[in-house]
Amino acid sequence: MSDAILLIVSAALVNNVVLTKFLGLCPFMGVSTRLDSAVGMGLATTFVLTLTAVLSWALESFVLAPLGLEFLRIITFILVIAAVVQFTEMAVQRLSPVLHQVLGIFLPLITSNCAVLGVALLNRQAAHGFLESLVFGFGSAVGFMLTLVVFAGLRERLALAEVPRAFRGAPVGFITAGVLSLAFMGFSGLEVQ
Amino acid sequence: MTGSVIAAVATLGALGLALGAVLGLAAKHVQVAGNPLEDKVADMLPGSNCGQCGYPGCRQMAKAVVQGEAAVTGCPPGGRALAAALAEVMGVSIDLSETAEPEQRRAFIHEDQCIGCLRCLSACSTDAIVGGPKQMHTVITAYCHGCGECVPTCPVDCIEMRPVPVTLKAWHWPKPDDLSEAA
Secondary structure (H helix, E strand, O other): OOOHHHHHHHHHHHHOOOOOOOHHHHHHHOOOHHHHHHHHHHHHHHHHHHHHHHHHHHHHHHHHHHHOHHHHHHHHHHHHHHHHHHHHHHHHHHHHHHHHHHHHHOOOHHHOOHHHHHHHHHHHHHOOHHHHHHHHHHHHHHHHHHHHHHHHHHHHHOOOOOOOOOOOOHHHHHHHHHHHHHHHHHHHHHOOO | HHHHHHHHHHHHHHHHHHHHHHHHHHHHHHHOOOOOHHHHHHHHHHOOOOOOOOOOOOHHHHHHHHHOOOOOOOOOOHHHHHHHHHHHHHOOOOHHHOOOOOEEEEEEEEEOOOOOOOOHHHOOOOOOOOOOOOOOOOOOOOOOOOOOOOOOOOOOOOOOEOOOOOOOOOOOOOOOOOOHHHH
């Protein structure tokens, strides 16, 4: 149990996908202008990331490894991710049409979110088992959502701030992201007893 | 070597088929949740989201019509033909005598007064206005559907709605008075 908590904390904070591994930067910059759409995007990505982490583990250990087809890893993972994203889009459209409209193009773009493929590949690299894959996928997703929401909150305030003209819009967003990344480096000194 | 190629192709093919089947089932499942009548009504509406009915767009109007909140005669660009068709789909009887056939009007920009502010461009639901920043704008009459959304956006009041003149090309036989009777 403590192992699982350790893994979640490490995936969400210490090795945060966005701010430490620099994966999934497009939704991080693209959907972070409003807090509510950031929360929606975070939830959708959490669902997709956790599900694909488990599914790709199952594919890797039950199909690819026994057949000796490890060279097909990336393309099969992408296939699974695309299918899960398509499914999520249908589910969101049914459960919350408003959210579907707010997320718009970013929902299908989860397919090309490198954090999703990255976590599936990192799971494989670390030789995680079923439970570890699930926990690591969920922890990374929580970390992704956390940074997305925090950053969206920052940008909502930035929109009201008096920013020098040359830095208005995206540039100040990137600078803020850099400062946030520096702040998250503080977690690497975290020692769990 | 050949074995692994066949295995790879078979695995990917089977995986794709399985995922496709799951998605197909899911799509079917979701479609039941949506209202097929609403889709039908939305397809019948003009689809230009001009907002003359008082709803943000045609999709919202379709929803209101299906729920009985909006009258089937509520779409001005659709005119009598649409009202009669909608009444038939919704199974209600309507009195078409009060639904006037909309007078055909097209936006016209007084180009010598236009300051090129671009505001009417974003208001146009059919992209019928062309122009650039600080350049004169003009209306592509063939694409204008006469909703008049651009008129209030103009800061210098240089847009007016003009009736379409009856020419040999624009004239057509008058439509039957009561389409529901003819149907």
